[in-house]
Amino acid sequence: MDKINLLVTISIIIIFIALFLSLFLLTVKTAHKLSNRLFAFFLVLTAIDISANLGDLLAISLNMRIFISSFFFLQLPTFYLYVLSVCYSDFKLKRKHLIHGVTFLIANLVLLPRFYAVDEDSKISFLANIKSMPEIQFNHVLMHIQMLFYLVAAFMILRKARKIYLENYAGASIESLNWLFQFTVALSAFYFIALVKNIFKFTEYPNISAGLKIGLVLFELIIIFWYLYKALNNPGLFRTIDSKLKLVQDIILEEKNSNQFTINEKEHSEELLKLQHYMMEEKPFLSSSLTIQDISVAIEIPVRDLSLLINHTLEQHFYDFVNAYRIESAMDILKDSTKSKLTILEILYDVGFNSKSSFNTAFKKHTGYTPTYYRKML
Known part of the structure; x- marks a missing residue:
């Protein structure tokens, strides 16, 4: 019971801070509006994802609960687009970027026949046997493949942007790239722990998974505070480069x-x-x-x-x-x-x-x- 109360308490704090920071990013006057909007969206998705820990405190349908859990598939694509917007001054969202929502769509389509489209009793039966359901197992595999793909892609973008910056600029943007690299490393560590947690979730040691879950929530709180500290103390930190420049x-x-x-x-x-x-x-x-x-x-x-x-x-x-x-x-x-x-x-x-x-x-x-x-x- 204590673990559950602690998890709920920390989750509420994270949701409040994430939404508050999102509001700040959306309303603050800055030249980097797109970057702010993308990170605000990332924080909103984080708040939605963490709301799953509130359990029965949220009076929502089973369909909505599962649908909310699938928002995780939008988090890393949004972060990847945020990295692009921070690195390149001429980055703009285009229709082609909708492809980053494909995994989110697939994850929900997989659940359509045997969960979304069935009656309430069938939904309850599905959730009672959730660990053995092939749809859930497929989505977990898809989730981890996506995690690896987007984190590697983010590191590759940062590596290239850093080289271009060193070859063409002599200001302070290198510090923003270094910090963003550190932030991506922290996120990578977070998702690696999440991977380990999910592995234990499907084994005979669910208590280890529950303990790691509390650790992840605390880690998430630290990451958000870290970003807030950097953003507020270094408002001019994020200066970008021209994507047309070549190595x-x-x-x-x-x-x-x-x-x-x-x-x-x-x-x-x-x-x-x-x-x-x-x-x-x-x-x-x-x-x-x-x-x-x-x-x-x-x-x-x-x-x-x-x-x-x-x-x-x-x-x-x-x-x-x-x-x-x-x-x-x-x-x-x-x-x-x-x-x-x-x-x-x-x-x-x-x-x-x-x-x-x-x-x-x-x-x-x-x-x-x-x-x-x-x-x-x-």
């Missing part, structure tokens, strides 16, 4: 396939000198929102050629290329005795960083020391 390795492959990939050493040397002169004289790296497109326009070198020059010829990501200039500039400030009163935070903003963690990481990678230790050494 350098794909550009090289395309040019090799079309026999256009040739290296003109003289032309590359001239472009490199032009780039280095612009970076030293104009100091565009002081802008935290600098992109490869900005430099391309300024020095009149096509983005494609500039990307190949930095990411392929110099064998350095644009992100690291720009940060190297920022760190050199920070080192000059740290060495200047007339600027000794400037704090590390003031310096990092002055040289183009907008995150203390990214500045410390880049500084240590470039010098082998933390900014504070480097200043003490001087």
Whole structure:
């Protein structure tokens, strides 16, 4: 009885927080409306799914209870679309995305002949033998296949987006991608535990399944609080990239396939000198929102050629290329005795960083020391 009360209590808290956060995401003024709406929908689906733990507290029909449980099949597809919307600024929902609702449709169609379309007594008999019903077993297999597919797909999207970002941008979006990766890892852990729970559910150890269920609900509460904390404390965290941008390795492959990939050493040397002169004289790296497109326009070198020059010829990501200039500039400030009163935070903003963690990481990678230790050494 205590376990049941605890489960119901935590479930009510999760439902309240999920719906409250959904309302906040739908009403807050932001440029990322689609991302907010998708995650709000994900939270609503989570609240609907968790409402199954309320049991008899909800006076609804058996058909509705089973139908509500099938909403799980929409959760990960919605999260996958959310990841796409966060990663790519030009992402839009299209009719083709309706395909992500196929598993939800299949799961309900499977139950139609022997559950939805039968009388109440037959429904009760079906639920009494639910563990041995082939429809339920099929839906559990389908559920786990879907879980694996969408989690792998989300990781692949994040991996590609991170590479594109490093090759074309030098702002703070890498942190949002890193955080979204961590969030996806947490969700993966959650669904893995759910998989283990479901395995025990169909064995002779249902108590283990019940214990894991309470653990999952607590884990879900932590994940939602984590997202809420990040979203409220970092409103500018989610900045996206252009999906039309290509990875350098794909550009090289395309040019090799079309026999256009040739290296003109003289032309590359001239472009490199032009780039280095612009970076030293104009100091565009002081802008935290600098992109490869900005430099391309300024020095009149096509983005494609500039990307190949930095990411392929110099064998350095644009992100690291720009940060190297920022760190050199920070080192000059740290060495200047007339600027000794400037704090590390003031310096990092002055040289183009907008995150203390990214500045410390880049500084240590470039010098082998933390900014504070480097200043003490001087």
